Amino acid sequence: MKKLEIMRKLVADLAVLNTKFHNLHWNVKGPRFVPVHEALEDMYNEFFEHYDDVAERMRMLDAYAPAALKDYLALTDVEELPEKDFDIKEVITIVKASYEGLKASVQALRDASSDDAVTAAMCDDLESAYDKRIWFASQQLK
Ligand SMILES: [Fe+2]
Secondary structure, X not given: OOHHHHHHHHHHHHHHHHHHHHHHHHHEEOOOHHHHHHHHHHHHHHHHHHHHHHHHHHHHOOOOOOOXXXXXXXXXXXXXXXXXXXXXXXXXXXXXXXXXXXXXXXXXXXHOOOOXXXXXXXXXXXXXXXXXXXXXXXHXXX
């Protein structure tokens, strides 16, 4: 995919993940409810920041960012979940897979940004954040 196509999909992924992680935040259950509930809030707040960062970078590149929920669902491959109870291990497994997907997307975006140091640097920052989330999730699944 070309750089702007990857960015469009990344904006959509981050928007859908923001909603998906609210679902997990509201409906996780289990003995470690409070720390997991709070960690999920940190994660969806971070998605929301990154959603804006990627969209604003698109504007700097003189492209429009997708801005409609129906377009996000058409662009993303993030699968939404029904509202239900989620146990903690299930949540952490979903969290880890979600961040692995984001990491692959920002790596692809960086690979497509060899002519654009600012976008490449943004990808470095995002990948660093996602690596830390993947590490946290991995440790909790051991
Ligand atoms: Fe909340």
